[in-house]
Amino acid sequence: METTSLNDHTATVSQLREWVVKFRDERNWEQFHNPKDLVSAISIEVAELAELFLWRTNQETQQDLLNAEFRKSMEEEMSDILTLFLSLSAIAKVDITTALEKKLAKNAQKYPVNKSYGSAKKYDRLPGSE
Numbered sequence: 001m002e003t004t005s006l007n008d009h010t011a012t013v014s015q016l017r018e019w020v021v022k023f024r025d026e027r028n029w030e031q032f033h034n035p036k037d038l039v040s041a042i043s044i045e046v047a048e049l050a051e052l053f054l055w056r057t058n059q060e061t062q063q064d065l066l067n068a069e070f071r072k073s074m075e076e077e078m079s080d081i082l083t084l085f086l087s088l089s090a091i092a093k094v095d096i097t098t099a100l101e102k103k104l105a106k107n108a109q110k111y112p113v114n115k116s117y118g119s120a121k122k123y124d125r126l127p128g129s130e
């Protein structure tokens, strides 16, 4: 695949999904991309990302994030996850921007700023929740 000059500031979600679908279709892999297996593959790739941080202290992780080899591994695992995630959104026909906007609005109701500011408590443990 040719590289482009796109980055997070200039690419759209649609462009990223087009790259992933093109890569998939050039290999005739759509036949394997059912939602169940894509979700399983996402889970496996998340585990691969988590393994990079496993048993590392927060202080060690801060150092890891400055290490080029670590960053390369992390970026590859994050890209594996995003590839599969975008494949799932294509197969399941989910407009992830719309879905994200709706979910953030729902979470804003569950986590009002005045009750959740600076708190890691789950919504049902916030003051005034039953």
Ligand SMILES: [Mg+2]
Pocket (backbone or CB within 6 Å): 045, 048, 076, 077, 080
């Ligand atoms: Mg991987």
